[in-house]
Amino acid sequence: MAETRKTGRPLAERLEGDKVVWIIVMMLLLISIVCMFSSTSRLLRGDMTRLDLVKNQLFMVGAGLLVIIGCYNIKNIGVFRWCAKFGFLISFALLLILDLHIKTPFIKAININNAWRILSVAGVQIHVFEVVKVAMVLYFAWAIDALKEGRLRWPGKLLWQKAVYLYAPFLITFVMIIPGSNSSALFIGGIMFIVILLGGGNARELFLLAAAGALIIAICVGIFKISDGRFMSRIGTGIERVFEDEDWESQFEAAPKGSKEYQEALDALRQPISAKIAIKEGRFLGKGPGQSTQRYVVPDMSEDYMYSFIVEEYGIWGAALVIFLYVSLLARASLIARNCGSDDFAKLTVAGLCLLITGQAFLHMFVNADIGPMTGQTLPLISHGNSAFLCFCLAFGIILSISRIAARKIEKESLMAEPLVEMHENPEEKPSNDEL
Numbered sequence: 001m002a003e004t005r006k007t008g009r010p011l012a013e014r015l016e017g018d019k020v021v022w023i024i025v026m027m028l029l030l031i032s033i034v035c036m037f038s039s040t041s042r043l044l045r046g047d048m049t050r051l052d053l054v055k056n057q058l059f060m061v062g063a064g065l066l067v068i069i070g071c072y073n074i075k076n077i078g079v080f081r082w083c084a085k086f087g088f089l090i091s092f093a094l095l096l097i098l099d100l101h102i103k104t105p106f107i108k109a110i111n112i113n114n115a116w117r118i119l120s121v122a123g124v125q126i127h128v129f130e131v132v133k134v135a136m137v138l139y140f141a142w143a144i145d146a147l148k149e150g151r152l153r154w155p156g157k158l159l160w161q162k163a164v165y166l167y168a169p170f171l172i173t174f175v176m177i178i179p180g181s182n183s184s185a186l187f188i189g190g191i192m193f194i195v196i197l198l199g200g201g202n203a204r205e206l207f208l209l210a211a212a213g214a215l216i217i218a219i220c221v222g223i224f225k226i227s228d229g230r231f232m233s234r235i236g237t238g239i240e241r242v243f244e245d246e247d248w249e250s251q252f253e254a255a256p257k258g259s260k261e262y263q264e265a266l267d268a269l270r271q272p273i274s275a276k277i278a279i280k281e282g283r284f285l286g287k288g289p290g291q292s293t294q295r296y297v298v299p300d301m302s303e304d305y306m307y308s309f310i311v312e313e314y315g316i317w318g319a320a321l322v323i324f325l326y327v328s329l330l331a332r333a334s335l336i337a338r339n340c341g342s343d344d345f346a347k348l349t350v351a352g353l354c355l356l357i358t359g360q361a362f363l364h365m366f367v368n369a370d371i372g373p374m375t376g377q378t379l380p381l382i383s384h385g386n387s388a389f390l391c392f393c394l395a396f397g398i399i400l401s402i403s404r405i406a407a408r409k410i411e412k413e414s415l416m417a418e419p420l421v422e423m424h425e426n427p428e429e430k431p432s433n434d435e436l
Contacts, residue, residue: 017072017404020332024325025068025396028381029061031322032389035310035382038290060386064393071397077405080138080398081345085146087139088169091132094119095176098128114233117180127387129177129184134391136173136192137356138398140166141348144199148344166196167209174213178220182235183375189213191359195352199344275305275368278312286315304376306383308368322382326361329354336399339406346402353395357381 036057074080098116101109110118110125119126143165146152152161170192177185193213197206224232278294281287292312311319333354340346357380364379378385380392 017400018332018336018406020328021336021396021400021403024329024332025381025400027321027325029064031310032382033057033061034289035306036384038292038313057384060389064381064389067390067393068397068400071394072400072404074401075405077343077346077402080349080401081142081145084138084142084345084349087135087137087142088173091135091139091173092176094126094128094131095173099176099179115180117184125387127385129181129188130385130388130391132173132177133188133191133356133360134353134395136169136188137195137352137395138349139169140192140195140199141345141352143169144196144348145343145345148200162205166201167205167212170196170209171212171216175216178216178235179232181376183377187360187363187375187377191352191356194355195348198351199348272370272374275308276370278305278308279369282311282313282315282319284316286311286313286318289313303378303383303385304364304374305368306379307365310382311368322361322379323365326358326380330358332403333399336403336406340402346405350399350402353399357392357395 033054037054097107097119098109101111101116103109107119107121109116110120112118117127117129119128147158147161147165152165155161155164170189173192174185174189177188193206193210196209220232220235224235274294278292281293287293290313292309294309294312307319307322310322314321333350337347337350340350360377361380363375364377364383367375367377378388381389381396383389
């Protein structure tokens with residue numbers, strides 16, 4: 001019989017790497033297309049229709065798939081290791097331009113809603129914190145691996161090497177993010193801390209690192225208080241969200257319609273209350289695709305409140321599916337990391353990126369359910385946001401590439417392993433007692 005050619009195999013069989021992660025990626029991309037069709041009208045400009053929104057999202061999904069496939073086809077993990085060592089330098093450069101509010105014809109920092117988070121590069125907007133999230137996970141995976149393998153020669157002693165390559169980048173990045181977003185600083189700082197912890201960080205040194213982070217926050221609060229809000233204004237926003245004791249509901253009910261007090265209370269209540277209404281009205285089966293009513297109330301439904309929209313239109317079942325996909329990703333990450341052998345860079349990269357994706361997803365869900373203050377974190381690979389979308393596609397591409405390498409290792413070990421049961425050519429021939 002003629003041997004079946006490899007090119008004749010179905011696509012699913014020809015895909016290498018972790019197929020569960022492939023399924024998760026494709027499901028999230030499909031959900032993003034469906035949700036963007038009916039989630040918001042805020043993105044419509046001029047004579048645009050919702051079909052135009054879908055076309056734009058399809059374009060982004062296509063670009064994201066190119067990023068994923070491009071990374072997936074990198075078969076040498078050394079390429080990722082080489083790129084990762086520049087993660088801190090890239091993050092530092094972007095954050096420096098942002099914090100100094102640099103404006104040139106080619107690149108300029110943009111202030112949106114009294115926060116500096118966006119860079120315009122040749123007319124293309126880049127959300128800096130989304131780039132920093134992925135870049136710093138890769139950097140710390142490289143730095144920890146390089147320290148363990150003894151590839152760093154300067155500055156001599158291991159403790160000083162840790163200070164230069166781990167702790168200083170952690171604190172510098174943390175400080176530089178705070179002026180733009182308190183929540184992003186805490187979230188990215190937490191992910192970096194966990195990566196260092198997973199890499200075998202010393203308990204005493206990690207305690208001192210956490211104490212240094214707390215001291216930085218205290219200093220920023222002091223600067224805000226002393227300057228009467230002129231400096232570190234985002235600290236003031238964070239304090240208001242965490243320790244706010246204003247009864248906006250009572251103020252809304254008591255204030256005359258059209259008054260300044262009425263409008264302030266309405267603005268404070270509009271998004272969180274509407275998100276909770278959306279979740280309540282979704283119930284078990286949801287209202288159905290395109291039937292959301294709260295999308296006309298919540299301006300950021302397609303970004304910060306995407307999960308509440310999913311619950312409203314698709315009910316508890318749709319919400320449970322989204323949770324299941326992110327939890328499955330975390331479970332697969334542990335399996336991939338275990339099969340990376342002694343390569344600490346591969347292990348930490350997979351673990352760090354998966355924790356980043358799932359951590360942000362659950363933070364987004366908690367905010368939508370009004371568990372904790374507003375953070376502005378999107379739902380990975382579902383919410384609208386070009387920079388975030390492409391950065392998470394990059395993260396998934398790297399995970400799939402490493403899982404591909406790990407899968408080859410598993411296959412090789414399986415071929416070399418001895419069978420658990422001795423198979424006999426003659427099925428009627430039974431093993432003797434001696435053979436047993």
